[in-house]
Amino acid sequence: MMDVHCYQYLIGKDVGLEKLDGVPGLTKVDGAKVMQAQFGSVTVLVFETGEVRAFIRSSGIEKLKNALPAAGVKIMGLLQAIKAKGVEFDENAVLAAGKPMAFDYLAVKGVRPELEEVVNLDALRELVYAPYSIMPEFQLERNAVQGGENEGRKLAQGKQDKEELNSAIVKYLRDEKLGIGKVGSKADESGQSQYEIQVFTVHESAFAAGMPVVNKALCNFIRGVVRGAYVAFMELENIEVKESHCWGLGDTYCEFEMRVTPM
Amino acid sequence: MAERVPTGITELDNMLGGGFLPKRNILVTGGPGTGKTTFCMEFLYRGAEQFNEKGLFVSLEEKQDRLVDNLSQGLDWDLRKHIEGGAIVMVTVENFSWEHLADTLQAYITRHGVKRVVIDSLTLLKMNTKDPFEFRRNFIGLMGFLDNLDCTTIVTAESNFMTREKASYSLEEFIVDGVIVLYNLPIKNERRRALEILKMRGVKHSNSMFPFKITESGVVVYQEEII
Incomplete structure (x- = not known):
């Protein structure tokens, strides 16, 4: 994981950047839904989503930690000014909960106001498949599964039953334009499990649709999403997700079978 | 001295300068009845x-149950205490697939803080992979993948040679960082177990074969005796 050199404070709700015009020291920046303030060496960014980031350009986290006690007073002033514009939150709690930002923080809403979250399929596939010419296949597949599992785990939060979870997986795939999913089930004929096999059929997979036959399944990220969601939902690690159909295997759709395996 | 991962088998750790180097992949190979499973389980138990x-x-x-039952015969370890407490996780990967194996390893190492891994056995990985090229590609991939994770791994393998003279080696021995060979040698009217460190990258070690016994407290290597 890459080292991240900034602190993050989360207000927890959209702040409405247009309302923040006139807050002393806070200026608009071009090309992103974000406003910026400079407190000595510490740069502060305020995002539409209510995220506040503090960092020192080209500098390590230690230097930032040393600068934060002084800058913290200014950041508190900024939070109070935001609150004064009608955004209800507890500025003391937000400041106290500030912590070094995690690299896997992926709340990207609003950072690309013109292009939004969509990327071109060619570019996505270059990102996914170009590294295969320079890195081991096994490792790249693991990376994709890990990314998918991280996303899948988030989907399981607060889900009450399997149907709700399956709907969340299908919605995620659709919203992220990764594929059009449908869920079915079948009995586990191996007799090794009391649970049914969940079958996720995915058309228009972003990773596979139209790809050539390579005698292997290509949708490792989606496989990870399903596994991560079920691992987190069932609080079990012995979840097997197999991509049984894929364009890479010669099919014209993709299909994933999820089963609970015996320990 | 470089950091070590002690096996907990005192005499072997002495021979290795304190234990395995961290994050290395070790192959433990031997014929039937040589003590591979006990040896590997001791690595986890002592851990x-x-x-x-x-x-x-x-x-x-x-x-799991059968394995633990078998190991509980003749050993005074309280394995179940560590299994029930979560310090040792036992997983059976049935309907083998490389993806499922890798998913399982990745999950336990990255999310559950597992530092010591045993994969039993390479022979079954091989048997479950029809194409030899696919086996090699996946095995090299798996070892490379484990190299990047914060864990030390033992993989077991069946060998069909009973003596050093008849030993033959395959690709796996060349890929891993270390190879420990366990023997069950016919000597006069009985068999004696012996151990040899065939290879251990980055560690000075003896090239001799040493007798060992499986006692109630686990593996005991007789460092002063040479077979």
Whole structure:
């Protein structure tokens, strides 16, 4: 994981950047839904989503930690000014909960106001498949599964039953334009499990649709999403997700079978 | 001295200068009855009992209960205490697939803080992969993948040679960082177990074969005796 050199404070709700015009020291920046303030060496960014980031350009986290006690007073002033514009939150709690930002923080809403979250399929596939010419296949597949599992785990939060979870997986795939999913089930004929096999059929997979036959399944990220969601939902690690159909295997759709395996 | 991962088998750790180097992949190979499973389980048991390190035993064949029952015969370890407490995780990967094996390893190492892994056995990985080229590609991939994770791994393998003279080696021995060979040698009217460190990258070690016994407290290597 890459080292991240900034602190993050989360207000927890959209702040409405247009309302923040006139807050002393806070200026608009071009090309992103974000406003910026400079407190000595510490740069502060305020995002539409209510995220506040503090960092020192080209500098390590230690230097930032040393600068934060002084800058913290200014950041508190900024939070109070935001609150004064009608955004209800507890500025003391937000400041106290500030912590070094995690690299896997992926709340990207609003950072690309013109292009939004969509990327071109060619570019996505270059990102996914170009590294295969320079890195081991096994490792790249693991990376994709890990990314998918991280996303899948988030989907399981607060889900009450399997149907709700399956709907969340299908919605995620659709919203992220990764594929059009449908869920079915079948009995586990191996007799090794009391649970049914969940079958996720995915058309228009972003990773596979139209790809050539390579005698292997290509949708490792989606496989990870399903596994991560079920691992987190069932609080079990012995979840097997197999991509049984894929364009890479010669099919014209993709299909994933999820089963609970015996320990 | 470089950091070490002690096996907990005192005499072997002495021979290795303190234990395995961290994050290395070790192959433990031997014929039937040589003590591979006990040797590997001791690595996990000592990890949990003495070094506060979580272990994962991935079996491609034997179910947890049967394995633990077998190991409980003749050993005075309280394995179940560590299994129930979560310090040793036992997983059986049935309906083998490389993806499922890798998913399982990745999950336990990255999310559950497992530091010691045993995969039992390479022979079954091989048997479950029809194409030899696919086996090699996946095995090299798996070892490379484990190299990047914060864990030390033992993989077991069946060998069909009984003596050093008849030993033959395959690709796996060349890929891994270390190879320990266990023997069950016919000597006069009985068999004696012996151990040889065939290879251990980055560690000075003896090239001799040493007798060992499986006692109630586990593996005991007789460092002063040479076969």
